[in-house]
Amino acid sequence: MTIVELFLDEAGRERRAVLAAASLAGVANVLVLALVNAASASSDPAEFRVFAMFALGVVLYAVAGRATYHRCVAIVESALHRMKTRIVDKIERADLASIERIGSAEIFDRITENVAVISGWAGNMAHVLQSASISVFACLYLAYVSPTAFVLLALLTAISVSIYRARLRELDGYFQEKAQTRLRFFDSLTDLLRGFKEVKYSRRRGSELRADIVAHSERMRHATVQSGRIFDDNWIFANCSLFALLGTVVFVLPQHVPTDTAMTGTLVAGTMFIWGPLSGIINGVAAFTRSNQALAEIAALEAKLDAAGLESSGPGEDPWGGRFSSIELRGLQYGHAGGTDQGFHIGPIDLTVNAGEVLFIVGGNGSGKTTLVKTLTGLYAPSGGRLLVDGISVDQHNAAAYRELFTTIYSDFHLFSRLYGLADVDSGEVHRLLAQMHLRSQTSFAEGSFTKRELSTGQRKRLAMIVALLEDRPIYVFDEWAADQDPEFRKYFYTELLPTLRARGKTVLAVSHDDRYFSCADRVITMEQGQIRAVQRSAERARP
Numbered sequence: 001m002t003i004v005e006l007f008l009d010e011a012g013r014e015r016r017a018v019l020a021a022a023s024l025a026g027v028a029n030v031l032v033l034a035l036v037n038a039a040s041a042s043s044d045p046a047e048f049r050v051f052a053m054f055a056l057g058v059v060l061y062a063v064a065g066r067a068t069y070h071r072c073v074a075i076v077e078s079a080l081h082r083m084k085t086r087i088v089d090k091i092e093r094a095d096l097a098s099i100e101r102i103g104s105a106e107i108f109d110r111i112t113e114n115v116a117v118i119s120g121w122a123g124n125m126a127h128v129l130q131s132a133s134i135s136v137f138a139c140l141y142l143a144y145v146s147p148t149a150f151v152l153l154a155l156l157t158a159i160s161v162s163i164y165r166a167r168l169r170e171l172d173g174y175f176q177e178k179a180q181t182r183l184r185f186f187d188s189l190t191d192l193l194r195g196f197k198e199v200k201y202s203r204r205r206g207s208e209l210r211a212d213i214v215a216h217s218e219r220m221r222h223a224t225v226q227s228g229r230i231f232d233d234n235w236i237f238a239n240c241s242l243f244a245l246l247g248t249v250v251f252v253l254p255q256h257v258p259t260d261t262a263m264t265g266t267l268v269a270g271t272m273f274i275w276g277p278l279s280g281i282i283n284g285v286a287a288f289t290r291s292n293q294a295l296a297e298i299a300a301l302e303a304k305l306d307a308a309g310l311e312s313s314g315p316g317e318d319p320w321g322g323r324f325s326s327i328e329l330r331g332l333q334y335g336h337a338g339g340t341d342q343g344f345h346i347g348p349i350d351l352t353v354n355a356g357e358v359l360f361i362v363g364g365n366g367s368g369k370t371t372l373v374k375t376l377t378g379l380y381a382p383s384g385g386r387l388l389v390d391g392i393s394v395d396q397h398n399a400a401a402y403r404e405l406f407t408t409i410y411s412d413f414h415l416f417s418r419l420y421g422l423a424d425v426d427s428g429e430v431h432r433l434l435a436q437m438h439l440r441s442q443t444s445f446a447e448g449s450f451t452k453r454e455l456s457t458g459q460r461k462r463l464a465m466i467v468a469l470l471e472d473r474p475i476y477v478f479d480e481w482a483a484d485q486d487p488e489f490r491k492y493f494y495t496e497l498l499p500t501l502r503a504r505g506k507t508v509l510a511v512s513h514d515d516r517y518f519s520c521a522d523r524v525i526t527m528e529q530g531q532i533r534a535v536q537r538s539a540e541r542a543r544p
C-alpha cells in the first residue's frame with residue numbers, strides 16, 4: 001500500500017470533496033493569475049468588475065485551500081491513529097515468542113519514528129494536491145497562451161521525472177540502510193541507558209559501547225546525506241530546467257517565433273507562476289518517497305505480527321469459568337528459536353498438576369524451569385504434545401481463558417503504573433496487604449496506584465505479590481520470588497504464605513533454588529536439560 005492509497009482509503013466518501021476543494025483552490029489561483037496578467041497587459045485602468053473577480057478568486061482560494069489542508073491533515077492523522085491502534089491490538093494478540101523475536105527496538109521505532117514521518121507528510125499531501133490542481137490549470141493557461149512554451153515545459157518536466165525515477169532504486173537502498181541502522185542505534189542506546197551503572201564502572205566498556213553508538217549514528221548520517229543528495233540534485237536540476245525554459249522563452253523563442261514584448265511578459269509570468277506549484281510537487285515527491293518507505297516498514301512489522309498467528313480479538317471460549325481440577329501435560333514440548341545453534345528445547349514432558357497442590361520446580365541454571373512454566377501457563381504455544389485442563393484441550397480458541405487461571409510473578413516482572421485489571425479493588429484490602437508485606441512506611445495506595453514504585457528489588461517483588469494476591473486467581477506462579485528477599489521474608493514466603501494459599505485451595509507453581517525449604521512443597525519437580533529428571537513427593541523426600 002502506498003501513502004496515497006492509505007489516504008484514499010481513509011478519506012472514503014470524503015475523497016471527492018477534498019479533490020473538489022483542491023481543484024477549486026487551483027482554479028481560483030489560476031483565475032487570480034489570469035486576471036492580474038490581463039490587467040497588467042491592458043493600458044486602461046482595470047474595471048471594478050475585474051477587481052471584484054480578482055477579490056472573489058482570492059477569497060475562493062483562501063476558503064478552498066484551507067479546507068484542503070485541514071481535511072488532509074485530519075484524514076492522514078485519523079488513518080495513523082487507526083494504524084497505531086491496530087498494531088497495539090496485534091501486539092496484544094501476538095504470542096510472547098513472536099514479540100521476543102521482533103524485539104522492542106523495531107516495535108518502538110515503527111510506532112513512533114515511522115508514524116511521525118507519515119504524519120509530517122499530511123501537510124505536504126494538501127500542498128501537493130493543490131499544487132497538482134494549480135499546475136493542471138496553469139499548464140492549460142500556458143498552453144492557451146503559448147503551445148510552444150507548454151511543450152518545452154512538459155519536456156523538461158518529463159526529463160526531470162525520468163532522472164528521479166532512475167535513481168529511485170539507489171534511494172530505496174539508502175532508506176533501507178537508514179531504517180536498519182536506526183534499529184541498531186536504538187539497541188545500543190538502550191544498552192547505554194539500561195547498562196548505565198555497568199558503564200559507569202568501566203571506562204573501557206563505556207568507550208567501546210560509545211564507539212558502536214557513534215558508528216551507527218555515522219552510518220545513519222551517511223545514508224541520510226546520500227538520500228538527501230539525490231533529492232537535492234533533483235531539485236537543482238528542476239530549477240535549472242526552469243531557468244532553461246525562461247531562457248528559451250526570453251532568448252530563443254523570439255528568434256524563431258514572432259512574439260511581442262507583452263506576450264513574452266505573459267509567458268515569463270505564466271512560467272514563473274507554474275513554477276511555484278511544480279516545485280511544491282517536486283518537494284512533495286521527496287516527502288512522498290520517505291513516507292512510502294515508512295509505511296512499508298510499518299507494513300513489514302504488521303506482516304511479522306500477522307505471521308505470528310494472532311489470537312482472536314473476541315472474548316473467546318471459556319470452558320472452565322475460572323476453576324479447574326487438574327492440568328495434564330501430555331508429551332508437552334517447546335523449542336526456543338536458536339541463533340547459530342538449534343536452540344533450547346523442553347520436553348516431551350508428561351505431568352499432572354492437581355488443584356490445591358504446591359509444586360516446586362527446581363534444577364540448575366538453564367535447565368528449562370522458566371521455559372516449562374511459560375509453556376505450561378500458555379505464554380509459549382507448545383510445539384508438540386497437548387495441554388488438557390479437566391480433559392479439555394487448550395487451543396487458540398480458549399488459550400486466553402486458560403491464562404486467566406494464573407497470576408504470575410516472573411523474575412523480570414513488571415509493576416504497572418496503575419493497577420490495571422483491578423479497577424474496583426478495595427483500597428482497605430490493599431492497605432492491609434501493604435502492612436502484611438511490611439511496606440506501609442515505603443509506599444501507599446491512592447487513586448488506583450501505588451504512590452511510590454522506586455523501591456528495592458525485594459520490596460518491588462513484595463508489591464508484585466500484593467498485586468498477585470489481589471488478583472485472587474486459582475493458580476499462583478512464582479519464578480524465584482524469594483531469591484531477593486531477606487531471610488525473614490524468605491521464611492515467611494515458604495512457611496506462611498504458601499501454606500495459606502494452599503489452605504485457600506490455591507495451586508502454586510514455584511521455581512526455586514532454596515533447597516532448605518523444598519519440604520514446604522507437596523511435590524518437587526527437578527528439571528535437567530529441558531526434561532523432568534525426577535518428581536518427588538514431600539513424604540518420599542522426608543524418608544532417609
Ligand SMILES: Nc1ncnc2c1ncn2[C@@H]1O[C@H](COP(=O)(O)OP(=O)(O)OP(=O)(O)O)[C@@H](O)[C@H]1O
Pocket residue numbers: 100336337344363364365366367368369370371372
Ligand atoms: N527467549 C528466549 N529465546 C531463546 N532462548 C531462550 C529464551 N529464553 C531462554 N532461552 C534459553 O533456554 C534455556 C533455558 O532457559 P530457562 O530460562 O528456561 O532456564 P531456567 O532453568 O529457568 O534457568 P535459571 O535458573 O537460570 O532461571 C537457556 O539455555 C536459555 O538460553
